[in-house]
Amino acid sequence: MEQEMMKVKKWFSENKNQGIRLLQKLVQEGSVRGNESKAQAIIIEKCRELGLELDMWEIGEEKLYNHPAFCSDRKDFSGNPNVVGVLRGTGGGKSLILNGHIDVVPEGDKEDWNNSPFSGYIEDGKLYGRGSTDMKGGSTSLLLAIESLIASGIQLKGDVIFQSVIEEESGGAGTLATVLRGYKADGAIIPEPTNMKLFPKQQGSMWFRITVKGKSAHGGTRYEGVNAIEKSMLVIQALQELEKMRNEKITDPLYEHIPIPIPINIGKISSGEWPSSVPDLCIIEGRMGVAPNEALKDAEKEMENCLRLLGESNAWFKEHPAKVEWFGAKWLPGDLESDHPLMTTISESYQTIKGVTPKIEASPWGTDGGILSNVGDTPVVVFGPGVTEVAHDANEYIEVDKVFECAEILSLAMMKWCGVSETK
Amino acid sequence: MEQEMMKVKKWFSENKNQGIRLLQKLVQEGSVRGNESKAQAIIIEKCRELGLELDMWEIGEEKLYNHPAFCSDRKDFSGNPNVVGVLRGTGGGKSLILNGHIDVVPEGDKEDWNNSPFSGYIEDGKLYGRGSTDMKGGSTSLLLAIESLIASGIQLKGDVIFQSVIEEESGGAGTLATVLRGYKADGAIIPEPTNMKLFPKQQGSMWFRITVKGKSAHGGTRYEGVNAIEKSMLVIQALQELEKMRNEKITDPLYEHIPIPIPINIGKISSGEWPSSVPDLCIIEGRMGVAPNEALKDAEKEMENCLRLLGESNAWFKEHPAKVEWFGAKWLPGDLESDHPLMTTISESYQTIKGVTPKIEASPWGTDGGILSNVGDTPVVVFGPGVTEVAHDANEYIEVDKVFECAEILSLAMMKWCGVSETK
Known part of the structure; x- marks a missing residue:
């Protein structure tokens, strides 16, 4: 897989600016609850550009409302769609869900922010704004990882199912809707802000x-x-x-x-x-x-x-x-064994790229992983580039380099997990 | 003054029902801040019926805003007038302000009320509703006292200045506006709910x-x-x-x-x-x-x-x-000496009607009396029929009999203070 990784690394080194620009645009569309549509539009545009099989829908079907894991006090989901983009594999490989949420929590007291809460301002390698770390940085890593493979001509055997969901911060109705629509897989990665640690267990x-x-x-x-x-x-x-x-x-x-x-x-x-x-x-x-x-x-x-x-x-x-x-x-808790093959795949990829073994901890917060694993029977690891400490805080930021580092690890993990097709 | 008092007592005994109806109508118009106009309309109608010299105006003149005692966070007073009705005396007597506020505090948690908060429902001699005790009961006593003198053909020497003001619950801008419009007097009575006690001092x-x-x-x-x-x-x-x-x-x-x-x-x-x-x-x-x-x-x-x-x-x-x-x-505090002539006048009237001396205490709350005395140089006694304990509470009520008892005492006090004209 060394040859493929060289291509991927080369692509990353040549595409820093467009990656940063994507993240910046996502942060600048402050997608607090009920206002997710404009940020989703950027995601949709990117999925189209990558040629993914697009599935967009307004959640709220009866099956969702009646599901025991459904909980939301939101009256109306219209106009703010869930987005799924599938990178279809050639067959014979394991499938992988890459899940990120587009909704962000409110900005809090504006006076505590040094810049506008949705500025996307960059200084000393940090990109600032509500949602930068939780979790538009992570979603950007997902999209860059997919793009790096496509641009490098690498075709996977298993399907990769990219998801940009609403409602994570309010109980996970968006991810629940993906499961009820049929999206399950052999594994899932959620790049919530773990400081690049691996979280096999999540607090509910x-x-x-x-x-x-x-x-x-x-x-x-x-x-x-x-x-x-x-x-x-x-x-x-x-x-x-x-x-x-x-x-x-x-x-x-x-x-x-x-x-x-x-x-x-x-x-x-x-x-x-x-x-x-x-x-x-x-x-x-x-x-x-x-x-x-x-x-x-x-x-x-x-x-x-x-x-x-x-x-x-x-x-x-x-x-x-x-x-x-x-x-x-x-948020349902998650409880994956630390030696699950998905853990091994990500750990090995991490070690290849970073040269050291990753830290493994339990997540201090709930994620949509609880729904994917408990309702969707999909093993989940939470692993992402954001800074846990600044999530939901004023002057939330993400280190831009970490977004790319995480994306590289994800590119390699996707190849290992889904398998690389020989046909091309 | 015994002959006049007999006429007045006779009038009261024959006019219970219309007095209760007046109070009920006032309570049913829930005059929370910004919605005082309908209750004021009832007051205005009554003043017209009594032939008082009416003065109605929307407060908010520059002089008011610039006064050091002015404090209000209300942006707009339009549509909710202050009302003053003067019963002109024949001359040579002391003048008296009778001041009541028309605004009531919000009703709080509706579930704590046994009936609708603005029902005016009567049971066991108690009339229920927000504002009944604080202080539409007191204002009703004022109007009934004035009416009893007019209906009994008794003419006073001094002027009686009846006031129905807005904004007492929010800092007294209504009463301050009356002072700045020139309304001062030799004494003032405010029938806030004192449980028929006399309050020469008021907490600011x-x-x-x-x-x-x-x-x-x-x-x-x-x-x-x-x-x-x-x-x-x-x-x-x-x-x-x-x-x-x-x-x-x-x-x-x-x-x-x-x-x-x-x-x-x-x-x-x-x-x-x-x-x-x-x-x-x-x-x-x-x-x-x-x-x-x-x-x-x-x-x-x-x-x-x-x-x-x-x-x-x-x-x-x-x-x-x-x-x-x-x-x-x-609310400015008030600090009248306990042996002030106005105290004596009310105490004596109380004793004549009730046969016992009144209790004298200090007010546990601020009233518009602080503005009348500190800004308007008008000595103030707070004395009224309401029940202190239920002011601002759910199931606020007033004992209907107390409204009439207070009114009778006020009728006599007005005759004593302003003097009865011999000319009629």
Whole structure:
């Protein structure tokens, strides 16, 4: 495969600029939820240029809504399609799904950004912008890897199924729709921002909404009421205790370097309508991490139990229990064995290109991999060029060189996994 | 004055139903901020029927905006007028302002209400609905008191200036506009819900907004970020300590029966855009009580100092100080001597009608009285029929009998204060 790799490497060395330009254009189309279409249009254009078999559709069919793994609070998916492009193999090889999501989380407080959140600005080898690391950099690696093979005249035996899906950040309805449309494979790679580590296991997660009651009153006689915000502070403290307790149980060595393997994140709080009134309702929303080998239902029960216990120690909560709903997003955990052939393929490719063995860890966040593996029966490895720490943060960036490095490793892994056709 | 009082009492005994109907109609027009016009239309109709000299205007003149006591975040006052109706005296008597606000606070969580929040439903002598106690019941007492004198053919020497103002709940721009339009008097009564107690002193208050910074990150690696909600919990704890410290300094015996004379109310909290992200910004809004003899500026300084101290004990706040703004509403405190002639007049009238002396306390909340006294040089007593405890709460109600009892006391007080003309 050395000859092929030389061609591929040559192609990469000659195509840096167009690769960077592709990533920049993708970042500049800020594809927050409900606004994915313009970034998808760039992906579609690229797939057409590469001659992939294109499949684009607006998700939302009845089968999707009725599937037990479906969870979304989005009312309307129209105008923002899922995109799949298939590089058909000559036959006889293993198939591979290459999955990236096009949706990005909101930009947060604009004042925390040094440049506009969707600038695509490049400095010191870093390309900045919401979505650069999570995960348009990874999707760019996928497209460049495919292009490098096509441009080098290398034909694969197995099919490569490139996917650019919506809704990853909100529960994976986009990837679920690909599975229900029939897209399964012998393996899948998702280039989420792993800092070039291999993640065979992924933390699952789900969103929760906790409703805390108070009793309203005029702020000048606040002692006549019960402040739902103050009561919520007790709920948050209980969740902090629960997180501690749950993480003490995690002993998997893949989590050795991760401070909190399955965090409980308090992501939103909202209470009160009027500064002079005691608020009678507080809504807390967040994300609960689920261990790779844990059932979502079991994790749900632990939180429900935690809130029930609050009622036993606190008279207010006994009369007015804090209630949890599991709404919106759910990511199934993933749990691939570390010596699975797909792991070996990627590890060997990594070693060939980089000269060292890759780090293997467990993913600190859920990905669409849970759906591909649990619903689609497709073994998944998460491996990508982004910087984990800056995902969802202000001044999110990706190191441009890593995008190309990852793409080269993926090119080699595709050849190893799908097989190179002798016919050409 | 016994003969006049007999006529007045007779009128009240014959006019219960129309009085209740007036209050019910006022409550049913839910005059939350920006929607005061329909309730004002009922007031205007009543003033016309009584033959008062009507003055209606949309506030918002330059003089108002430029006044140091003006504070409002409302952009547009058009369509929701202030209303003043003057019952002109024959001359030679003291003048009296009767001030009520037409605006009501939002209804809160509708599910906490047994009936619709603006039902005006009556059961067991209580009339329910947002604004019934705060303070359409009081305004109804004012109108009934005026009507009882007119209907009984009693003419006063001094002018009675009835006012139905907007914006009391948001900082008093409505009452400030009446003062700037020239309405001042020898005394003023504001029938806010005092449970029929007399309040010569009123707590001042002002709204604050505190901005707390965090550092965003993906919720799955929440340890890479700093949660603005968790940091806000420390700010709220500091405010609780500040409240305790400030109230320990209050020794005025008029506050003897009030658990927290000058409370700090946390009225709103808002943080986060996404359950799976660590929020980087949290906004807390609330109301700070100000002692009758305290300057607003001094109270502001105490809170600013409290937040500064947080920075001395906490590394995060040292780098990212919690910042306070004083926005929207401010109510000046009021501080009338307990033996002021207006106090005596109302106390004596109370004793005549009820046979016992009234309770005298300090108001646990700010009223427009601070503006009338501080800006308008008009001595103010707050005295009204509503139930303090249910103001701003779900299932707010007023005891209908108290509305009439208060009205009778006010009728007598008006005769005593303004003097009864012999000419008729």
